[in-house]
Every structure is written in structure tokens, then in C-alpha cells.
Amino acid sequence: MTTASPTFQDTVxxxxxxxxxxxxxxxxxxxxxxxxxxxxxxTFLRVLGPEPYRVAYVQPSRRPADGRYGENPNRLYKHQQLxxxxxxxxxxxxxxxxxxLAAIGIDLSxxxxxxxxxxxxxxxxxxxxxxxxxxxxxxxxxQFTYFQQCGGFDLDLVPAELTYGLERxxxxxxxxxxxxxxxxxxxVSGQPAVKYSQVRFQDELQFSKYNFELADxxxxxxxxxxxxxxxxxLLAMMAPVVLPAYDQVLKCSHIFNLLxxxxxISVTERVGVIARVxxxxxxxxxxxxxxxxxxxxxxxxVA
Amino acid sequence: MSFPFxxxxxxxxxxxWMIVPALxxxxxxxxxxxxxxSLGGKVIAADATPRRLVIKCNGLLERQPDTEELVSGPPKSxxxxxxxxxxxxxxxxxxxxxxxxxxxxxxxFLTKRTQGQPTADILARELPHLILKIAWPKTMVWNGKGTExxxxxxxWLVASxxxxxxxxxxxxxxxxxxTSGHRILGHARIPVTIDxxxxxxxxxxxxxxxxxxxxxxxxxVTTLLEGKNLRVKPDPDLLHTLTxxxxxxxxxxxxxxxxxxxxxxxxLTTVMRHHQKYFSVEDAAGNLAPNFIAVMNxxxxxxxxxxHGNERVLRARFNDARFFWAQDQKKKLEDRVDDLKNxxxxxxxxxxxxxxxxxxxxxxxxxxxPRAALLAKTDLTTDMVKEFTDxxxxxxxxxxxxxxxxxxxxxxxxxxxxxxxxDGEIPSTAEGKLLSLADKWDTLxxxxxxxxxxxxxxxxxxxxxxxxxxVRIIVEGKITFTFPGTTPELSEFMRDRTEYYFRDVRGFxxxxxxxxxxxxxxxxxxxxxxxxxxxxIRPTPDFEPIAASFKRIKNILKQASFYNAGPLDxxxxxxxxxxxxxxxxxxxxxxxxxxxxxPLRPKIDLFFDKVLVNAPDTKVRLNRLTLxxxxxxxxxxxxxxxxxxxxx
Numbered sequence: 001m002t003t004a005s006p007t008f009q010d011t012v013x014x015x016x017x018x019x020x021x022x023x024x025x026x027x028x029x030x031x032x033x034x035x036x037x038x039x040x041x042x043t044f045l046r047v048l049g050p051e052p053y054r055v056a057y058v059q060p061s062r063r064p065a066d067g068r069y070g071e072n073p074n075r076l077y078k079h080q081q082l083x084x085x086x087x088x089x090x091x092x093x094x095x096x097x098x099x100x101l102a103a104i105g106i107d108l109s110x111x112x113x114x115x116x117x118x119x120x121x122x123x124x125x126x127x128x129x130x131x132x133x134x135x136x137x138x139x140x141x142x143q144f145t146y147f148q149q150c151g152g153f154d155l156d157l158v159p160a161e162l163t164y165g166l167e168r169x170x171x172x173x174x175x176x177x178x179x180x181x182x183x184x185x186x187x188v189s190g191q192p193a194v195k196y197s198q199v200r201f202q203d204e205l206q207f208s209k210y211n212f213e214l215a216d217x218x219x220x221x222x223x224x225x226x227x228x229x230x231x232x233x234l235l236a237m238m239a240p241v242v243l244p245a246y247d248q249v250l251k252c253s254h255i256f257n258l259l260x261x262x263x264x265i266s267v268t269e270r271v272g273v274i275a276r277v278x279x280x281x282x283x284x285x286x287x288x289x290x291x292x293x294x295x296x297x298x299x300x301x302v303a
Numbered sequence: 304m305s306f307p308f309x310x311x312x313x314x315x316x317x318x319x320w321m322i323v324p325a326l327x328x329x330x331x332x333x334x335x336x337x338x339x340x341s342l343g344g345k346v347i348a349a350d351a352t353p354r355r356l357v358i359k360c361n362g363l364l365e366r367q368p369d370t371e372e373l374v375s376g377p378p379k380s381x382x383x384x385x386x387x388x389x390x391x392x393x394x395x396x397x398x399x400x401x402x403x404x405x406x407x408x409x410x411x412f413l414t415k416r417t418q419g420q421p422t423a424d425i426l427a428r429e430l431p432h433l434i435l436k437i438a439w440p441k442t443m444v445w446n447g448k449g450t451e452x453x454x455x456x457x458x459w460l461v462a463s464x465x466x467x468x469x470x471x472x473x474x475x476x477x478x479x480x481x482t483s484g485h486r487i488l489g490h491a492r493i494p495v496t497i498d499x500x501x502x503x504x505x506x507x508x509x510x511x512x513x514x515x516x517x518x519x520x521x522x523x524v525t526t527l528l529e530g531k532n533l534r535v536k537p538d539p540d541l542l543h544t545l546t547x548x549x550x551x552x553x554x555x556x557x558x559x560x561x562x563x564x565x566x567x568x569x570x571l572t573t574v575m576r577h578h579q580k581y582f583s584v585e586d587a588a589g590n591l592a593p594n595f596i597a598v599m600n601x602x603x604x605x606x607x608x609x610x611h612g613n614e615r616v617l618r619a620r621f622n623d624a625r626f627f628w629a630q631d632q633k634k635k636l637e638d639r640v641d642d643l644k645n646x647x648x649x650x651x652x653x654x655x656x657x658x659x660x661x662x663x664x665x666x667x668x669x670x671x672x673p674r675a676a677l678l679a680k681t682d683l684t685t686d687m688v689k690e691f692t693d694x695x696x697x698x699x700x701x702x703x704x705x706x707x708x709x710x711x712x713x714x715x716x717x718x719x720x721x722x723x724x725x726d727g728e729i730p731s732t733a734e735g736k737l738l739s740l741a742d743k744w745d746t747l748x749x750x751x752x753x754x755x756x757x758x759x760x761x762x763x764x765x766x767x768x769x770x771x772x773x774v775r776i777i778v779e780g781k782i783t784f785t786f787p788g789t790t791p792e793l794s795e796f797m798r799d800r801t802e803y804y805f806r807d808v809r810g811f812x813x814x815x816x817x818x819x820x821x822x823x824x825x826x827x828x829x830x831x832x833x834x835x836x837x838x839x840i841r842p843t844p845d846f847e848p849i850a851a852s853f854k855r856i857k858n859i860l861k862q863a864s865f866y867n868a869g870p871l872d873x874x875x876x877x878x879x880x881x882x883x884x885x886x887x888x889x890x891x892x893x894x895x896x897x898x899x900x901x902p903l904r905p906k907i908d909l910f911f912d913k914v915l916v917n918a919p920d921t922k923v924r925l926n927r928l929t930l931x932x933x934x935x936x937x938x939x940x941x942x943x944x945x946x947x948x949x950x951x
Binding site: 072074089091094095098108110112113114116119136139146155158172175177266270 | 486
């Protein structure tokens with residue numbers, strides 16, 4: 001490792017600053033469990049409708065079935081994505097993206113970068129897009145997607161979504177073979193450097209145990225039903241409160257993932273449960289579109 | 304005077320496998336545009352990189368030729384009023400009209416001249432449609448709902464006609480004479496002319512010619528391996544992909560720790576090829592070497608960072624594979640059979656456990672290896688196959704071998720997805736053939752029963768490929784198989800696939816295939832035998848005349864609505880050609896077709912020449928029809944010869 005390579009948090013700072021300089025709102029992670037940055041309302045809801053929006057945030061992304069008890073150097077139950085939404089996508093979006101790599105210390109004249117076809121689809125969210133995985137010296141460092149549809153709606157403006165896998169990117173920058181060896185911070189005033197493992201290893205170990213062995217299946221089913229019910233109750237109101245309803249969708253989605261990692265969802269149930277989550281997500285998207293349509297805004301002004 | 308034209312569509316990275324078909328369409332459509340508008344000119348070159356489609360033409364006219372058309376007006380007898388009206392309607396004056404005599408009488412005519420439009424105007428009008436008309440497997444919008452669709456966003460357009468730019472726009476992009484170079488090696492806004500286009504691109508890190516890029520990869524790979532006693536494992540598909548995923552390809556040689564060679568080469572190769580797009584390298588003896596070749600999209604790796612990065616990624620991938628291997632061995636394949644209850648084969652059909660039960664039963668009936676059938680699908684529950692899905696079957700076979708299953712068992716599992724393509728090999732062992740056959744046949748029977756038959760071009764469950772595999776294994780593996788549990792719909796489907804196989808894969812002519820299949824097709828080995836016989840006797844001089852006679856017989860019987868032949872009454876036979884024909888048939892009964900045709904032909908010819916089938920005496924007539932019917936039936940066990948297309 002060279003001393004010049006940026007730490008984990010330096011990389012995060014640099015990316016946030018870079019996108020802040022390009023007009024992005026920088027927010028903190030959404031505080032409900034999600035499987036990907038796309039699911040945070042800052043993406044799922046904000047890409048809907050005709051309002052331009054630019055945002056960037058780090059999103060810890062929980063995927064219970066991907067846990068490996070901290071034993072696999074490249075696989076994590078919870079990894080962190082830096083998510084950028086540029087709505088609408090500017091014509092020079094790829095150049096801007098390449099600029100962000102330079103901003104974190106990658107000299108592209110000494111590396112090999114390729115854009116390989118990789119379209120994205122999330123049936124649970126009624127969402128899909130066209131794009132690439134960006135390969136740097138053979139390593140996938142970013143998922144680049146032009147959103148086409150979300151919540152079942154054709155999008156009025158086409159957002160570009162950039163999702164950087166932070167652990168991979170930092171392991172690459174620091175030239176380490178295990179994400180646990182990433183230097184999170186270098187330490188100041190004689191304090192020792194802090195490694196990724198010191199910050200995150202226990203999460204991986206304990207949550208792997210919980211997700212695969214301990215989570216109470218009947219309780220999870222109950223929770224799923226409760227959150228589903230709550231979501232439906234909110235959506236059935238005359239003027240639904242969309243954001244709280246969407247939280248319920250995220251809860252259901254995460255509980256589904258937990259049940260899945262516990263091996264508690266049979267083949268026959270699986271399709272049905274996915275359909276239940278999808279129905280909620282589409283319902284929320286519809287309510288959001290209704291409550292944010294320009295027509296309604298005009299009505300309010302008149303009143 | 305004629306002029307050159309150049310069109311470049313600049314886009315964000317187009318998926319490699321779509322580029323060639325799109326370029327072909329563009330070239331064809333542009334040529335038709337030139338032809339349709341009489342602009343002269345020919346497309347002389349078409350080339351592409353992931354970021355550009357380019358066509359070059361020469362010989363375009365500056366403008367369309369003027370045209371003259373003779374428009375007919377009213378008859379002269381209608382009088383000058385009608386003529387004036389006609390002239391006015393055509394935007395002409397009365398004195399421009401001429402009269403001509405036609406078969407219907409004397410008529411007014413106007414010679415209408417249309418001035419040709421400038422080529423530049425036509426191109427400016429037509430190019431946007433032409434470009435957006437390219438059919439892609441999947442398109443996108445980038446400017447919002449309802450805007451132009453293309454494979455990826457269009458970012459620049461060069462349209463040069465001699466020294467001018469043809470002005471047009473697609474979405475927010477206006478045509479110009481500025482191209483864009485390689486993302487890293489070139490500039491973003493480069494002025495070009497038709498003459499310096501290729502050189503300017505090259506100076507900006509883009510090799511426009513795919514052929515040159517391919518050659519560059521091949522030559523440099525050879526140089527990299529020179530003197531090392533190593534050679535690249537040929538892989539034309541991968542070479543094609545790499546040619547179209549790069550604008551300036553440069554191969555590099557990387558290596559990995561030889562300890563990974565403990566893993567089966569199938570797994571190492573799959574990781575390198577499918578996940579990393581690397582060529583594998585082997586030594587002189589054909590053993591996998593601890594090296595790989597990656598192809599960069601840039602000109603050099605001055606500090607070795609790219610090689611180092613790729614080696615690092617590959618190490619992680621191999622570590623994963625080794626981890627999966629070790630992990631998967633903790634639970635033997637035989638202990639995974641029950642886990643298949645949780646793996647869906649098809650939602651409407653059930654789990655892989657159900658499938659395993661059915662396939663095992665069928666394999667047993669066919670005399671195959673039930674142990675192989677029981678374990679065949681268990682690798683679907685392994686981490687290795689979840690990660691490297693292309694290796695299904697292969698992983699199962701390798702694991703079975705590692706778990707000391709006997710060779711016939713592990714080989715059968717290893718091979719049971721074969722043949723993977725129309726010209727891919729079929730399983731090598733008898734057990735493998737039967738397992739593959741049973742697996743594919745079960746897929747067909749169960750999917751058809753669940754209403755999942757392919758429709759039109761849609762075949763989401765790859766049932767055509769499965770059926771093709773069934774046909775090939777039966778015929779090429781010489782297996783007796785009678786399509787147990789088939790339905791009329793599936794039977795029709797298999798009939799189609801069988802016809803396709805013998806006609807398009809084996810190259811029998813379509814009428815021979817149709818003729819032989821009309822005589823029965825469900826015993827494929829028998830069918831193949833008959834096809835070979837018919838193909839062999841077809842060039843003999845008596846064959847086509849006989850076939851023509853059979854066609855005639857069939858028509859006669861059809862016209863007489865005669866289908867049920869009773870016993871032939873030999874007493875009713877007339878001496879001469881009729882009785883001769885009868886005797887000829889009797890005498891050679893049981894002899895092979897090949898030796899019967901020659902002597903039979905003159906007898907049939909004579910019969911038709913001299914004997915009136917439609918005899919006035921009903922009994923005689925019916926008897927003659929019976930004679931013909933018998934003749935037809937006897938020869939139709941080989942083929943329905945009336946299906947053979949003849950000159951007569």
C-alpha cells in the first residue's frame with residue numbers, strides 16, 4: 001500500500017465533494033434497512049415526476065443472504081454504496097463520471113476502463129434501466145444506469161444513476177486483497193490507523209449468525225403482515241402520506257430478504273411474497289405521482 | 304460530377320454483440336435510400352467501434368436527375384374547356400398540351416417535368432429517420448418520456464457531403480464535422496473531413512476498422528507468447544467481443560499462482576472467459592498454464608498497473624471458486640437431492656425434485672443409469688453453480704467424481720446438458736446420452752402439458768433447443784426411442800424439429816425429407832435409413848419417372864375418391880400390360896426398392912400407355928384402382944414418392 005492512496009473516508013469525502021460541486025444535494029444515508037441505494041426514497045420516489053433533482057449519498061445496503069460470517073474477503077452482508085442521481089442526465093454525464101474517478105486519485109491514462117453492457121431490473125420495484133457495469137482494470141467499480149421506468153411509471157425525465165461499490169473501489173485504490181484490510185482512516189496526532197475490520201467485522205459476524213440461524217421466522221412473518229397492513233391502511237386514505245407508507249414497503253422488503261436467508265420461503269410462496277411487496281411499491285409510486293402532479297399543485301394555489 | 308459522403312453516428316458504448324447487425328442494417332438502408340431517390344452512389348465501406356457507426360459512400364450526384372412524365376388528360380372530343388381545366392389542374396397552360404392518338408382515340412397529354420432535388424436536401428430530410436429506424440434488440444430514451452429511442456444516447460453526428468455538412472438533428476444533437484476520439488487517448492471535439500477521417504481518429508486513439516483491431520489483438524497476442532512455449536486457447540467468440548468492446552485494443556499477459564491449477568480447468572477457464580473476458584493460455588501439451596491474456600481498451604500499461612489490477616481481480620475470483628469448492632464438498636451431492644424441492648424448475652411444472660423423480664423413472668425405463676439421474680440436478684444447490692451458472696452439469700460431474708461416484712455416473716452428469724448448440728457435441732457415453740435424452744424429453748413433455756409451448760419466435764424455455772437435442776441424440780447416438788407420453792401438439796412440434804434436422808442440419812433435400820417422413824417419422828433411426836436410401840437411388844435414371852408415375856397414381860386414386868382397396872381379383876386382370884404389371888409386382892415382392900425400380904418402370908409406363916384405368920365396367924375399373932392402390936401402398940413404406948419434385 002502506498003501512503004498516497006486515499007483512506008475509505010477520504011474517498012467518501014472526495015466523492016461527496018465532487019458531486020456537491022456538480023449541483024448534488026448531499027444527504028446522509030436513509031435510516032431504514034434497504035438492499036440498495038436505489039431503494040432509498042431519495043432515488044425511488046425522486047426519480048418519479050417532472051421535477052429535476054440531483055442528489056448523492058452513501059447508502060449502507062443490507063443483503064442478508066450475502067453474509068459470510070466475515071470469512072470471505074470480498075463478500076459482505078452490508079456493503080456501502082455511493083449513490084448519485086442526476087435527473088435529468090446531462091449530456092456529458094460519462095465525462096463527469098470519469099472526472100469523479102480522477103477526483104479520487106485514479107490516473108485514467110495509466111488504467112484500462114471499459115463500459116460493458118449491464119441492464120438493471122428490479123421487478124419488486126417495477127423499475128428497470130439501461131446501462132453498463134464500469135470495469136476498471138477488470139474490476140467492476142460502478143453500475144451506471146439510465147432509468148427508464150420506476151414504480152411501473154415511464155419516467156418523465158431520464159435520470160442517470162451511478163452506484164459506486166465503495167469497498168471494492170477502496171480495496172482497489174489501496175491495493176489490498178481483502179475489504180477487511182482497507183484503511184478506514186489513517187489516524188491523526190499519533191493515533192493508530194483504523195482498519196475496515198475494526199469498524200465492521202463484528203457486524204458481519206453477528207448479523208450473519210442472526211440472518212442465517214437466529215432470526216425468529218414466525219415473528220418475521222408477523223412483522224411482514226403488520227407492515228403490509230400498515231402500508232395498505234396509509235395508501236387507502238383520502239390523502240395518503242406517501243413517505244411513511246414507503247417506509248413500510250422497505251420494512252417488508254427487508255423482512256422478505258431475512259426470511260429468504262433463513263430459508264423460510266418455499267418456492268411456491270416466493271413468487272407470491274414478491275408480488276405482495278411489488279404491489280405495495282407500485283401503490284406508493286402511484287400515490288406519490290398523484291400527490292406531486294402539477295395539476296394538484298395548481299388546485300391548492302387556487303384554494 | 305459525383306461526390307463522396309460520410310456518416311458517423313456517435314453514441315455512448317453500444318453492446319458489442321449488437322454492433323455488426325446494426326451496421327449491416329444501416330448500410331443496407333442507406334444504399335436503398337440512394338437507390339430509391341436516384342442519387343447515384345454506392346456504400347463503399349461500413350465500420351464501427353463501440354462508440355460509432357460509420358458508413359462511407361462515393362459517386363453521389365449533386366442533385367437528383369430531372370424526370371419527365373407523360374400525364375394523360377381528357378379525350379380531344381371533350382372539347383377545349385375540359386383541356387383547359389386539365390391544364391390548370393396540372394399547373395400548366397393550354398398551349399403546353401399535346402394530343403396523341405391512343406387505342407381509345409385522340410387524347411390530350413402533358414409532358415410534366417420535375418426538377419430533381421438537391422442530394423443534400425434529401426439526405427438532410429431522410430437521415431434522421433434512417434438512423435432511428437435501425438432495429439435494436441432493446442432501446443432506450445435519454446431525453447425523457449416519448450422522445451427519440453436508440454440503443455444508447457446519441458452524442459454526436461458527422462454527415463459530410465463532399466466538403467459540406469448535411470444539416471440535421473437527432474434529439475438535441477446537430478450534425479457537424481466534429482468527431483470525438485477515444486475517451487482517454489483522444490480529444491472530444493476533432494474537426495474531420497472525409498479524406499482525413501480515419502487518420503484523425505487514429506491520431507485520437509481510435510482504430511475504426513474492426514478487422515484491423517482484430518488483427519492487432521491476434522498479432523500482439525502472438526508476440527506476447529513468443530519464446531514462452533505457450534499458446535492461446537483459440538476463442539473466436541471472445542475475440543469478436545473484444546474487438547467490438549474496444550476502440551484501441553492492446554493485449555497484456557498476466558499470470559496467476561499455479562496453486563489454483565488444482566481447481567478443474569473447466570472452472571478456471573469459465574472464470575477467465577465469462578467473468579473477466581480473458582483468453583486462457585496453455586502449454587505445448589495442451590495443459591492450462593497459470594497465465595491469461597486480457598485485452599485493454601488503451602495503448603499501453605506503462606507501470607504494469609492494469610496487469611496488476613487484473614491479476615488481483617482474478618485472484619479474488621479464483622479464491623471465491625476455491626472457497627465454493629471447499630464449501631460445497633461439505634454436503635455430498637446425494638445429500639442434496641431433497642434440497643431440490645426448494646429449487647423451482649418451472650412455476651407451473653414444479654420443482655427440480657419432481658423433475659428428478661420423473662427423469663429417473665424414464666432413465667430406468669430406457670436402461671440408463673438411475674444413480675446419474677438422481678444426482679444430475681443436485682449441483683443447482685451448490686454455491687459454485689449459483690455463481691457460475693454456465694457450469695451446471697459440469698460442476699455436478701466434477702463433484703461426483705471427487706465424491707468417488709463411478710465413472711459412468713459422473714461422466715453422464717458432466718455431459719447431460721449437451722448438446723449445447725446445434726453443432727455442439729452430444730454426450731460421449733451411453734449413460735450420458737440416455738440421461739440427456741430423458742432430461743430433455745421430460746422438459747418437453749412437462750412444459751407442453753403446462754401450456755408452455757413456444758409461440759412464434761418466443762421460446763423462453765428453450766424448448767426448440769431441447770427438442771433439437773432429443774432428435775440429435777436419438778439419431779447420432781443410435782437410440783431407440785418412441786416419444787413416450789407425447790401429445791398431438793408435442794408430436795407436431797417434434798415432427799417440425801425432425802424435418803428441420805434432416806433438411807437443414809443433415810442437408811437432405813426438402814422433398815426427400817417430406818417424402819420419407821410421409822411414410823412415417825417417429826422411428827428416427829428408421830427414417831434416417833430410408834432417407835439415405837432415397838438419396839442414393841435418386842440420381843438413378845429410373846427414379847424420377849417412377850416418382851412421377853406415383854404422383855399420377857395418387858391423383859387418379861384421389862379423383863376416384865378411392866381409398867379402401869379390397870382384395871385384388873386376378874381373374875379380372877386383362878392380359879398384356881395390366882397382367883404384366885401385376886406379375887412384375889408379385890415377382891419382386893420383398894426385394895429391396897433399389898432393385899425393383901428399374902424393371903418396374905417400363906411396366907408402369909406401358910400400363911398407363913395402353914390400359915384405360917377408367918374402364919366402362921365398374922368391376923374392372925375398381926379392380927384396376929385396387930392394383931394401383933396396392934402398388935402405391937407397397938412402395939410407400941419407404942417414402943411417399945409423390946412428394947418428390949420431378950421435372951415431368
